[in-house]
Amino acid sequence: MTELVIQSGKHKGEILVLPDDDVVVGRDENCQIRLATSEVSRQHCLLQLSSKGLVVRDMGSRNGTFVNDVAIADETLLKPGDVLCVGPLALQVPHERKRRDNSGSALPTLTLPKTTTDDDIAGWLSGVEGEQNGVGDTTIIPREPKTEVPSMVSDIPKQKFKTVADEAKDIIRRHWEMQQEAQEG
Numbered sequence: 001m002t003e004l005v006i007q008s009g010k011h012k013g014e015i016l017v018l019p020d021d022d023v024v025v026g027r028d029e030n031c032q033i034r035l036a037t038s039e040v041s042r043q044h045c046l047l048q049l050s051s052k053g054l055v056v057r058d059m060g061s062r063n064g065t066f067v068n069d070v071a072i073a074d075e076t077l078l079k080p081g082d083v084l085c086v087g088p089l090a091l092q093v094p095h096e097r098k099r100r101d102n103s104g105s106a107l108p109t110l111t112l113p114k115t116t117t118d119d120d121i122a123g124w125l126s127g128v129e130g131e132q133n134g135v136g137d138t139t140i141i142p143r144e145p146k147t148e149v150p151s152m153v154s155d156i157p158k159q160k161f162k163t164v165a166d167e168a169k170d171i172i173r174r175h176w177e178m179q180q181e182a183q184e185g
Contacts, residue, residue: 002047002054007083007090016091023047024059025086039063039087054078054093063087 002018025033026044035044041061048055057075058065066085067076078084080095161167 002049003094004054004084004091005094007092008088015094018047018049018054020049025089026059026061033089035087035089037087040089044086050077052077056084 002020004016004018006012006014006016019032021032023032024043024046025031025035025040026042027035027037027040028042031043041059041063043059044061045059045065046057048057055075055077056065056067056072058072064071066072067078067082069083069085078093080093083090083092085091161170
């Protein structure tokens, strides 16, 4: 059982338990840890359990994979205390098997299933399980169902304006006309 301590977001200090299989971190839907941010490549880095311990390998990411604030180029063995940074996600290798907080209580544990969703990661980082929230530079934008455009907007004829200022003037003019109609009616 491989554990990493979350160092970013509202769950900072909690333990993330990784499966014994290889774990790919990235934006791609096939990654085990998915982060919806342009800072993270589709397949950013690989975490592998070896006979020596947990190894991280950058997979040719655009923004790099960092261990202790140093970009790695080769396969790197993570040692106790090392901090792995992938985009806005920071994970630390624990110093001891059982992590405890300052009061001596065991820290909560998050187990990484075979596959995770954007909602899972966002919930872990934001502290709101099951909801989609932005955290730091990682933003998960929920897809809104398409709704009808209000009639007052759909009745507006499509116009082309020479400048943004002309369009703004038209919007303000229409707003005042609607206000006057509401007061008179």
